[in-house]
Amino acid sequence: MNLALSDEQELLREAARGTLSRVATVEAARAALEGGALPDLWPAACEAGWSGLLVSEENGGAGLGAFDAMLVLGECGRVLAGVPLLGHLPASWLLDRGGWDGVEAVASGERRAAFVGAMPPGDLDPGWTWDAPEGKARVPAGGDRAAWVVDAPGADVFVVVGAGGAVSVVEGAQVEAVTRYDATRSLGHVTLAGATATPLDVSPDDAAAAWHLAQALIAAESLGTVETCLDLAVAYAKERYTFGRAIGSYQAIKHQLVEVLRLLENGRSLLYYAGWAGESKPDELALAASAARSVAGRALDYATRVNISVHGGIGATWEHDAPLYFRRAQLSRRLLGGTGAATDRVAGEVMAALPA
Amino acid sequence: MDLNDTPEQAAFRARVRAWLDEHRDEAPPARLPEGGDEADYLAARRAWQGKLAEGGLAGVVWPKDVGGQGLGPIEQVIVNQEISRAGVPGILDVIGVGMLGPTIIAHGTEEQKARYLGPMLHGDEVWCQLFSEPAAGSDLAGVQARARAEDDGSWTLNGQKVWTTNAQFASFGLLLARTDPDVPKHKGLTMFVVPMDAPGVTVRGLRQISGEAEFNEVFFDDVRLDADAVVGGVGNGWATALTTLMFERLTIGLGSEGLGYRADRFAAPIAADPAARRDPDVRKRLGEVAADLLALRFTGYRTLTALQGGQIPGPESALAKVTTVNAAIAATDLIADVIGPDALEDGGEWAYAISFLPGLKSAGGTEEILRNTVGERVLGLPSEPRLDKGVPFSELRAKEREAGTRAAVATRDDDSGRVGA
Numbered sequence: 001m002n003l004a005l006s007d008e009q010e011l012l013r014e015a016a017r018g019t020l021s022r023v024a025t026v027e028a029a030r031a032a033l034e035g036g037a038l039p040d041l042w043p044a045a046c047e048a049g050w051s052g053l054l055v056s057e058e059n060g061g062a063g064l065g066a067f068d069a070m071l072v073l074g075e076c077g078r079v080l081a082g083v084p085l086l087g088h089l090p091a092s093w094l095l096d097r098g099g100w101d102g103v104e105a106v107a108s109g110e111r112r113a114a115f116v117g118a119m120p121p122g123d124l125d126p127g128w129t130w131d132a133p134e135g136k137a138r139v140p141a142g143g144d145r146a147a148w149v150v151d152a153p154g155a156d157v158f159v160v161v162g163a164g165g166a167v168s169v170v171e172g173a174q175v176e177a178v179t180r181y182d183a184t185r186s187l188g189h190v191t192l193a194g195a196t197a198t199p200l201d202v203s204p205d206d207a208a209a210a211w212h213l214a215q216a217l218i219a220a221e222s223l224g225t226v227e228t229c230l231d232l233a234v235a236y237a238k239e240r241y242t243f244g245r246a247i248g249s250y251q252a253i254k255h256q257l258v259e260v261l262r263l264l265e266n267g268r269s270l271l272y273y274a275g276w277a278g279e280s281k282p283d284e285l286a287l288a289a290s291a292a293r294s295v296a297g298r299a300l301d302y303a304t305r306v307n308i309s310v311h312g313g314i315g316a317t318w319e320h321d322a323p324l325y326f327r328r329a330q331l332s333r334r335l336l337g338g339t340g341a342a343t344d345r346v347a348g349e350v351m352a353a354l355p356a
Numbered sequence: 357m358d359l360n361d362t363p364e365q366a367a368f369r370a371r372v373r374a375w376l377d378e379h380r381d382e383a384p385p386a387r388l389p390e391g392g393d394e395a396d397y398l399a400a401r402r403a404w405q406g407k408l409a410e411g412g413l414a415g416v417v418w419p420k421d422v423g424g425q426g427l428g429p430i431e432q433v434i435v436n437q438e439i440s441r442a443g444v445p446g447i448l449d450v451i452g453v454g455m456l457g458p459t460i461i462a463h464g465t466e467e468q469k470a471r472y473l474g475p476m477l478h479g480d481e482v483w484c485q486l487f488s489e490p491a492a493g494s495d496l497a498g499v500q501a502r503a504r505a506e507d508d509g510s511w512t513l514n515g516q517k518v519w520t521t522n523a524q525f526a527s528f529g530l531l532l533a534r535t536d537p538d539v540p541k542h543k544g545l546t547m548f549v550v551p552m553d554a555p556g557v558t559v560r561g562l563r564q565i566s567g568e569a570e571f572n573e574v575f576f577d578d579v580r581l582d583a584d585a586v587v588g589g590v591g592n593g594w595a596t597a598l599t600t601l602m603f604e605r606l607t608i609g610l611g612s613e614g615l616g617y618r619a620d621r622f623a624a625p626i627a628a629d630p631a632a633r634r635d636p637d638v639r640k641r642l643g644e645v646a647a648d649l650l651a652l653r654f655t656g657y658r659t660l661t662a663l664q665g666g667q668i669p670g671p672e673s674a675l676a677k678v679t680t681v682n683a684a685i686a687a688t689d690l691i692a693d694v695i696g697p698d699a700l701e702d703g704g705e706w707a708y709a710i711s712f713l714p715g716l717k718s719a720g721g722t723e724e725i726l727r728n729t730v731g732e733r734v735l736g737l738p739s740e741p742r743l744d745k746g747v748p749f750s751e752l753r754a755k756e757r758e759a760g761t762r763a764a765v766a767t768r769d770d771d772s773g774r775v776g777a
Contacts, residue, residue, distance in 0.1 A: 001365075001430070002358045003654070003661040067357065124634060234735050248737035251728065257735055258675070258727040265672035266679060269654035270647065276357050276654075291647035298644070343643035344636070350619050350646045351627040 003272050005071075012068055016075035019048050025081040025184075029324045032183035041083045046109030050085060054093040055107035061096065066213055067275025070220035077224025080328055082184040086217055087114035087151025090210040091159035098200035100169055106157065114155035116146045116190060119337045120165065120208035120286070123348035128165050128207075131337060133189065138337075142166075144193040150335060152188030153177040160192065161211070165204025168197040182331040184324075209282065212289035214336055216274040219289070219296035222332055223267045226299045229307040229325050230260045236311055247310070256306050263299035270295055287349040290342040297332075297339025304329040359657060361434075368427075369434050375411045376442040382407060383444035398525055401448040405479030413439070414447045415457070415477045422461055422473045429663045433610050451521060452476045452483030454607035456530045459547075459600045463588030468549065472528065486517040486531035486550065486574060487597065493519075493718070494725045496532070497541045497594060498744075498752075501576065503533040503548060509583035511535075511548070513556075513576045519719075523559045523572040526552050532597050535590060537750040544749055545593030548585045555579070566711035567702075608720050609659060609673055617680055619646035622687040625695060625706075632694040641690045648683040652676055671734040678723055685713045 005013070023039050032038050045051060053069050055061025069089050076083050088106075091113035095103045105111040118128040118141035129138035133147040142162030152158075158170040174191040234257055237248030247253050270292035277288040304326040308315035315322040333339045361369055384400035408414045409423070416432040418424020425431070439446045447453055457476050460468055475481040492498040501515025513533060523529065529550045536544030550557070556579035561569030588596035623642060632638045655676050659669040688709045692699040699706040717723050731737045743759055744752055 001361065001657060001660045001664060003657050004665060230735075234737065237737060245741065246738045248731075248735075249740050251724065251740065254731035254735075254737050255724070255727045257737065258731045261671055261730065261735065262675040262678060265655065265670075265675060266648060266651035269651040269658060269672060272357065272658065273650060273654045276359065279357060280359075287650070290643075291650045294643060294647045295651060340640070343647065344639050345643070346647050346650075347623075347639040347643035350623045350642070351633060354620055354624055354627050 003276075009068060009071060012064075013071045013075060015048060016050075016072045017078075019044050020075055020079050020081050020083075023081070025079045026321055026324060029080045029082075029184045030321075033324075033327075038082050038184065038186075041081055042109065042112065045083050045085065050083070051088060051092070051109030051112070052107030054089050055096040055103060059096050060104040060107040061092070065275065066216060066278035067271070069213075070216060070271050070275060073217045073221040074224035074227075077221035077328075078228045080184050080225070080324060082186060084112060084114070084151035084155070084186055086214065086221065087149070087155065087186075088112055089115075089217060090117060090214045091115040091157070093213060094159050094167060094200060094202055094206060094210050095157075095169070097206055098167065098169075098202040100200060102157070111156040112151075112154065113157045113159055114149060114151045114190075115210065115214060116149050116158050116160040116170075116192075117211045117214055117336065118142075118161035118165065118207065119341065120204075120211055122345055123352050128161065128163060131335075144191065146190045146192065148178075148335060149175075149188050149190045151186050152190050153186050158190060158192075158195075159200065159210075160197070161207045165207040167200040167202050167207050169200050170195045170197045172196055180331055182327040184328065185331055185335075187335075205282075209278075209285060212274075212285045213278070215289040215293040215342055216271065216278070218332060218336055219267065219274070219292040220271055222296040222300040222329075223264060223271065225325055225328055226260065226264045226267070226296070226303040229303040229322075230257065230264060232321070233257060233260070233303075233307045233310040240312075253310060256310070260299070260303045260306055263295065263302060267292060267296045267299050287346060287353070290345040290349065293342035294339055294346055297342070300329040301333060365430060365434060368431055369438060372413060372435055372438045373442075375413065376438055376444065379407060379411065380442055380444055383442075386443070386445045398448070401445060402479035402482070404445065405447040405449065408447055409478045415453055418453075418457065418461065418473075418477070422469055423477050429606065429610055430660060433660060436610060448479055449476065449482045449522070450607060451485050455600050455603040456483045456485060458603045459530065459596060460587060462599050463547070463592075463596045465584070467584065468587065472549070475527075481527035482522055482525055484520050484523045484526035484529045484552070484572075484574075485600065486520060486523075486529040487600070488519045489516060490518055494722050496597065497545065498749075499532050499534055499545065501531065501533045502537075503535050503546060503581065505535065511581040511583075511585065513548070513550070513579040513581055515576050517574045517576075518562065518571070520559075520572045520574050521570065523552065523574050524561065528552060529574070530587065530600070532593050534749065535593075538748050539591075540746050541744060541749040541752065542594045543591060545597070546590050547587040547593045547596040548581055549587060550576075550579065550581065550585070554581075564711070564715060566708055604720060605674075608677065609669070617649060617684040617687070619649040622646070622649075622684075622691060625691050629694055638690065638694060641686065645683045645687040645690065648679050649687075652679055652683075655679075671730050674726065674730050674734075677720065678726060681713060681716050681723070684709065684716075688713065 028039050049062050050072055052061030053064050057063040092106050095106055106113050118130055128141040130141050130146055131148045132139045152175045158173050160168050160170050170192055173195040175188040177188050237253050238246050240247050274288040274292045277284040308322045308326060311322055314320055383404050388397045412425050413435050415424035416427050416435050420426040457473055460472060476483055487496060489499050503511040503513045505511055529552055531548045531550045532545055533548060534544050535546040556577040558575040559572050562571045562573050563569045626632045626642055655672045659673040662669045688706055691706050701707055732739050743755055
């Protein structure tokens with residue numbers, strides 16, 4: 001039994017924190033809301049080797065695992081860094097698996113990939129689906145236009161999961177960049193009609209695993225943001241005094257902060273589960289990654305709200321950092337199928353796994 | 357990331373499994389059979405504990421010189437897992453062997469260790485924990501059970517204890533009593549061994565929501581205790597009690613898998629109902645509960661990783677109980693919604709769980725106290741001001757009454773200037 005981080009993993013996390021600390025990402029997040037340009041973190045990401053993190057060594061990557069990628073995403077989430085890894089990593093993993101010709105350039109980061117993932121069939125819905133441009137109904141995967149694709153603007157290659165979980169590599173797609181509420185999150189609607197599509201030699205199971213990988217990555221990123229919100233709120237609760245004592249001494253405040261910690265630790269435990277399943281128990285990856293996404297989404301919502309309320313009125317002002325994390329939480333929970341779909345899949349998977 | 361045993365652990369597991377395979381047929385059923393005789397069943401459970409002890413499956417973490425195996429918490433978990441896998445009951449006296457024995461090992465005299473530990477380990481003498489009182493639970497140091505020193509060095513005990521598991525058949529209890537009311541409350545306490553058959557000891561079953569009596573209340577009327585009943589020194593009762601509470605957390609932590617609150621158990625009755633299975637609201641609630649319970653499984657592995665590395669487990673372990681209880685409450689509530697009134701049929705699995713869980717919120721440390729502890733120790737938040745610091749216990753009640761009077765009028769002259777605005 002050993003779930004401790006290896007020395008290499010500790011190093012990877014420390015290095016990620018170091019790399020991201022050289023850019024004032026949180027300040028940039030506010031400036032971006034006022035129309036400022038976001039810093040381009042891709043060159044630093046490539047230099048750190050993150051672009052090839054999930055690409056095998058023979059294809060020029062680092063050949064690391066899902067859990068290692070989660071560690072990096074967690075660091076990005078801590079500082080709201082707009083590194084386009086959420087789109088790139090699942091795409092690069094599929095390209096490596098499918099032995100795509102240009103994978104070395106993707107591993108080096110010279111060409112950036114984005115993932116047009118499809119939600120795999122569940123116990124009630126037999127089809128593969130994309131996020132809809134609007135509304136509650138999901139759309140069948142494989143159309144001409146994919147909505148709300150994470151990290152689409154500026155991507156060179158799209159890895160597209162279509163009907164039946166068939167995967168193709170698309171180059172020359174038209175991207176309409178869109179920004180919603182969180183200016184640090186790069187999003188786009190991708191028009192596939194008229195672009196060049198080549199089939200990628202991977203199975204529908206691989207396509208499903210890539211979807212679950214993306215779920216685990218956004219969960220890890222979310223929990224990084226939760227960590228920061230907890231740190232900020234705890235620090236403030238120690239220094240802000242009312243009625244002669246620090247507000248963190250009141251149970252009303254203390255218990256909320258402990259609740260954030262509880263959700264954070266439960267989410268972390270599920271990241272371990274997702275990492276372990278990805279490595280050793282592929283049958284449980286859907287359950288593990290969906291559970292991680294579900295708990296991380298709840299934690300993110302709660303933590304960003306508590307961070308605001310512990311700070312009082314000032315926490316809800318434009319000048320404060322708390323709203324930046326809150327904006328992140330609002331949008332993140334609605335991307336990649338949304339946290340609600342992940343929660344539903346947990347129920348479906350648990351019931352499907354019962355002995356008949 | 358490795359969930360497998362080390363070679364040494366695998367060898368230990370194999371040994372435990374082989375012993376259980378050989379002796380499984382000698383085990384009594386895990387629960388009293390319907391209509392079975394309680395005394396006979398208890399005798400069988402005690403005998404089985406004796407066999408487990410002989411096989412090295414009881415007192416795993418006890419030192420060798422007092423009859424234990426001298427192993428660590430990982431080996432204890434392996435034993436728990438293998439016993440559960442074999443479908444046999446574990447030891448009867450979890451409280452004695454898991455919490456009270458280790459307290460005597462840490463604080464007892466050589467004579468006490470020689471007299472009590474062997475029969476405790478083998479199930480010949482069952483023990484109970486006499487700490488909580490009607491007016492001292494979360495604030496345990498406020499116990500009022502009073503032991504007065506007599507001229508001959510013996511003690512006279514008066515008072516009441518509550519929530520006492522196994523008191524109805526225990527031979528001894530470990531009891532926290534006040535021996536000096538004129539010093540601050542943590543200082544005037546002493547721990548005693550109390551023979552449960554001593555004159556003046558009365559045990560009464562305490563029925564709970566379900567109607568069953570899983571606990572007792574115990575009354576002490578002029579109970580005489582010998583001088584050598586003191587454990588850990590006169591006036592040192594609080595430090596001695598903290599040792600017990602530390603082992604209580606460890607016992608609960610290592611045994612929590614055994615509570616049986618698993619995602620699949622709660623999913624089964626929902627999956628069996630075709631309408632519920634497709635209902636988005638039911639699925640959302642089940643998904644949230646299942647995700648929480650799955651997290652606990654890996655929280656457990658994180659705890660073991662820490663223990664194995666000689667580290668103290670992190671906050672995730674302390675908060676696991678909060679997650680367990682609240683997830684189980686949400687799950688049984690969902691199941692009652694799905695099944696309807698039949699879920700509440702007396703004696704049924706779900707009615708029993710629904711009745712049991714509200715009390716579990718307070719058992720082994722209330723949720724509120726747990727959140728305080730984690731908030732203060734882990735997040736470093738300041739504690740709330742206390743009125744009892746440094747005040748002799750004998751003056752405390754008067755102070756509490758005075759504070760109560762103040763609180764009653766406080767809304768009228770609240771200094772925030774906002775109340776009622």
